[in-house]
Amino acid sequence: MLPAVGRPRYVRVNTLLSSIEDVIEIFQAEGWQLDVTPDSYQAFLQSVSNLSEDHFLQDLHMKELLIFPKRTEFFYHHLYQNGSILLQNKVRDSVDWEINQSVLMRKSSLLPVHLLDPCPNSVVLDMCAAPGMKTTHIAAKMKNKGTIYAVEKNPSRYETLCELVEKSGASFVKTIRNDVLMVDSSNCPNVEYILLDPTCSGSGIVDRVSMYPEEKCSLERLQGLASFQVILLEHALSKFPNVKRLVYSTCSLNVEENEEVVEKALSYTKANPSNPQFRLASNLLKGSWVSRGSTHYQHGAHTLYARPETDLTNGFFIAVFDRIEDNPQKYENKILKHTNKVDLEMTKWSVGGLGRLMCNSTFWLSKESYKKLAHS
Missing domain, CATH: 3.30.70.1170 (Sun protein; domain 3)
Known part of the structure; x- marks a missing residue:
């Protein structure tokens, strides 16, 4: 026993x-x-x-x-x-930490893949893939049939991703070390499903909040995170013309990273009718879930929260974007073509100023992506 x-x-x-x-x-x-x-x-x-x-x-x-x-x-x-x-340990993404502490996966971190629900032989993009728990869960859902593009920029986290993919037996995952904002349909073609689980404040992770109370998220850091999350979500919704469903998730309980990001992204798509159009899926886990988004936001009721005090798991937020059927207009010629170079010149975005996206850590962006965020 x-x-x-x-x-x-x-x-x-x-x-x-x-x-x-x-x-x-x-x-x-x-x-x-x-x-x-x-x-x-x-x-x-x-x-x-x-x-x-x-x-x-x-x-x-x-x-x-x-x-x-x-x-x-x-x-x-x-x-x-x-x-x-x-x-899995959601507090630290280091393989050594996970192995030594043997902390288990929280249910909330599995729900995004459950709601993405890609079928076998699909093409899926995991935009912020490390450490790979969701990537390998997607592979299992697809029964190792199809294609998964798993993108990670940070070199050490990329190694962690590759190790876990290999250990899990996910043989059809294509790992990519690149800035995800430099990834589009030119180097990840025919993407039908997208999972976007970006860097966030981690305010929903119970163990992290209790173990690292000094990491309370400042307003400056929260605004920086939310700005970058919006950029990532807008990129995902506009640069992959064949996408059918996108799941956006965070391990945060802050509306600035959740409902507000969703509202801004939907406004962006509506303001650009030449891009694919989306609506939020409704009735997520109908009849078998309690916690929903804030009704103070137009689409809040169509989003889902996991809350530690009611759902017995870490705090989490999920929004599911479904493609609205459109005419056969081709979007490919409207998408900027980027070369799929893995070893792009990178700017190490250190903690401080706009770069304070993670406490006591660093975040990696290409120069192009840094410019996008700096002017957002």
């Missing part, structure tokens, strides 16, 4: 290497008892809150997600060691 070591632990079965049924059988053979997953969300949350020491259950929304009692350790379990189950 694994030792129980606060909140429920979420483990994703890597269906690229093992089946959900096989993993459940292994845990049952070790003495774990699988509880019945209730049909209603409130009853489900109650079951999660009341998990006893030797019981686990499947998630209500994602069957590949298993839920265990407080702080159960998995690092030395053979299923983790062989890649059959995947764990």
Whole structure:
């Protein structure tokens, strides 16, 4: 029996290497008892809150997600060691930190991929891919059939991404070390689905807030983050003419990074009718989710939050953009063509001024992207 070591632990079965049924059988053979997953969300949350020491259950929304009692350790379990189950620490993206601390994936970080829902043989772009947990989840959803472009600019985070992709068995992922603002349909063609989970304040990450109270987000930093998030979202909505669905997500509870970014991006698309047009998907997780965006914003009710106090996971925000059917007009000639050079000259955007996007860290942008943000 694994030792129980606060909140429920979420483990994703890597269906690229093992089946959900096989993993459940292994845990049952070790003495774990699988509880019945209730049909209603409130009853489900109650079951999660009341998990006893030797019981686990499947998630209500994602069957590949298993839920265990407080702080159960998995690092030395053979299923983790062989890649059959995947764990993640959302507080730090370093592989060493993740392995040494063995902190598990939060359910909220899986919901964006669940709502993106790409089918096999699709073409998907993961715009801010490191450390790769969402990239590998997408690969599992697509059953290793199709194409995933996984983009990361920071060299060390790019290495982390490549390591996790290899370990997971995601054989059809094309990793790209580049500034994502230099990526468009010329070097990532035929993209149908986009996941954008950009750098954010992390205000929804419970462990980070409690462990690093000095990292409280200043107004200056928040404005810098939001400005760059808008630029990224506008880029995603305008530079990929075949996109059908885009999911924008953050691990933030700040409206400046969430509802306000969504409103600005939708206004941008409407003001540029030659670009693809989008609407927000409604009724996300209808009947089985409580927390929604603020009705003070035009489209707030169509967005979704995960809140630690109600959903038993880290705080998260999700907006799903669906393409509005348009005429067969080609957008390709309106998209700037960029060469797909991986080793672009980079400007290291250090902490300070507009660059204070992350506390105690650095953010990498090409000179072109820096100019875009500086003039936004």
